[in-house]
Amino acid sequence: MLKIHQLFIRTFILIFIAITLSLSVITYFWSKNIYLDQIEKNLIQNIDTFSIVLKDLDHIDTIIKDLKAGINLRITIIDEKGNVIAESDKDKTLLENHGTRAEVLEAKDYGIGKSLRYSTTINKELLYIAKKVTINKRIYFIRMADYTDKITENFMKLTAQIFGFVAFFLIVGFVASYYISLRIKTETETILKFLTELSTKKPSFALHSTFTLEFHKITKLLNKVAIKLSKKEKQKAKQNAKLKLANRQKDEIISALSHEFKNPIAIISGYSETIMSDEDMPASMKTKFLTKIHSNANKMSHIIDKLRLTLKLEEGKQELMLTPCSMRTLLEDIISDLKDNYKTREIYIEGDDVTLNVDETLISMALSNLIENALKYSEDEVTVKISSDCIEVIDKGIGIEPKELEKIKHKFYRVSKNGWNNSLGLGLFIVQSILSLHSFNLDISSEHHVGSKFTIKY
Numbered sequence: 001m002l003k004i005h006q007l008f009i010r011t012f013i014l015i016f017i018a019i020t021l022s023l024s025v026i027t028y029f030w031s032k033n034i035y036l037d038q039i040e041k042n043l044i045q046n047i048d049t050f051s052i053v054l055k056d057l058d059h060i061d062t063i064i065k066d067l068k069a070g071i072n073l074r075i076t077i078i079d080e081k082g083n084v085i086a087e088s089d090k091d092k093t094l095l096e097n098h099g100t101r102a103e104v105l106e107a108k109d110y111g112i113g114k115s116l117r118y119s120t121t122i123n124k125e126l127l128y129i130a131k132k133v134t135i136n137k138r139i140y141f142i143r144m145a146d147y148t149d150k151i152t153e154n155f156m157k158l159t160a161q162i163f164g165f166v167a168f169f170l171i172v173g174f175v176a177s178y179y180i181s182l183r184i185k186t187e188t189e190t191i192l193k194f195l196t197e198l199s200t201k202k203p204s205f206a207l208h209s210t211f212t213l214e215f216h217k218i219t220k221l222l223n224k225v226a227i228k229l230s231k232k233e234k235q236k237a238k239q240n241a242k243l244k245l246a247n248r249q250k251d252e253i254i255s256a257l258s259h260e261f262k263n264p265i266a267i268i269s270g271y272s273e274t275i276m277s278d279e280d281m282p283a284s285m286k287t288k289f290l291t292k293i294h295s296n297a298n299k300m301s302h303i304i305d306k307l308r309l310t311l312k313l314e315e316g317k318q319e320l321m322l323t324p325c326s327m328r329t330l331l332e333d334i335i336s337d338l339k340d341n342y343k344t345r346e347i348y349i350e351g352d353d354v355t356l357n358v359d360e361t362l363i364s365m366a367l368s369n370l371i372e373n374a375l376k377y378s379e380d381e382v383t384v385k386i387s388s389d390c391i392e393v394i395d396k397g398i399g400i401e402p403k404e405l406e407k408i409k410h411k412f413y414r415v416s417k418n419g420w421n422n423s424l425g426l427g428l429f430i431v432q433s434i435l436s437l438h439s440f441n442l443d444i445s446s447e448h449h450v451g452s453k454f455t456i457k458y
Helices: 004-053 060-071 102-110 150-200 213-228 231-277 283-315 327-338 360-376 427-437
Strands: 074-079 084-087 112-119 124-135 138-147 322-326 347-350 355-359 382-386 390-395 441-447 451-457
Touching: 004 112, 004 124, 004 138, 004 150, 060 074, 060 084, 102 112, 102 124, 102 138, 150 213, 231 283, 322 327, 322 360, 327 347, 327 360, 327 382, 355 360, 360 382, 360 390, 360 427, 360 451, 427 441
Parallel strands: 347 382
Antiparallel strands: 074 084, 074 138, 112 124, 124 138, 322 355, 382 390, 390 451, 441 451
């Protein structure tokens, strides 16, 4: 971790580099555009002058060579079919047809055309200007080109000037800021030393600072804190914090348990009281009531087992029995069991089978929990996708609000405001704990009122 004065140095260096590069790029393109505009105007003026004096093509090669020596521009005469009639820089017989050149095509349509490109003929970048003219009642294209390498020379000179100008002001700013950073370093080190002593014993000195108003206020307040603080008060505060945390956890557990046990206890009590009070109850109805009592007793037993598993997972006492397991086969068994309670719902499995080295019982519990949640909180079909690196459980249900996404993995947390009732709030906590034992990860993405996707990454 950097110190303050080191941070200042690094920041100013980065600012200097960023400003220099930015100004260099801006200057280059700005100067290039100005230079290209000037070249374009000069080329058009030269073409206009040349087209006026050019009455016929007799001795055109000699004329172009002489003109090239005078104005140092590349000159090309092209006929209507694109054939090069004359060329100042190369043997015209070696040049290909120029009818498809961008500047020639534009000149055909608009009378004048331009193009900036790298010429493989002379291995330089040029700005080409072509103009359509009529000589002896035939259409020709006079093309002139100028080199753009002067831009680099102008750019380097201008960049050097700008660099020196910017460097001067940045160095001045750097020196001033560096001095300030050293003062801040001294002040902060004094405060840190004071706080270090305050955390273990009574400080051996009093803070005082006149560097800035903020430092003055900070040191003044710290002195007041040091006077009021004592070892007994610290211990008392820590003990109170522990008691508050323990009471809050106890309240959360009691609230969750009372919520979860209230309904099955009421059912068992109600049906058993009915059976005891009605001696003439038909056998079929009595059997139905006893089935309800048995079912809710099993539900309470399941809740207790879930709590015991939660404690084992939390304390790290749950052992793994790893065996190679087919995920598709395991999912088919889970879905078959869930179909007993969700007969009208559709659960689809997509993707190729994968075999993982897992604890089959625990992974089955985790997958079953995720799929059953998807069934509970959606009315459409549920899709389970298997791939080489993950298993996805996708539903089109009520979804989860963004602010709740991270909280739902916590123990005893239930989202009730939007209808998401996570039972004791242990389901996803158990899933997360089982996956962590296997070094797997659980990612949750959801859109409220659209659906959710639970992804197990292995």
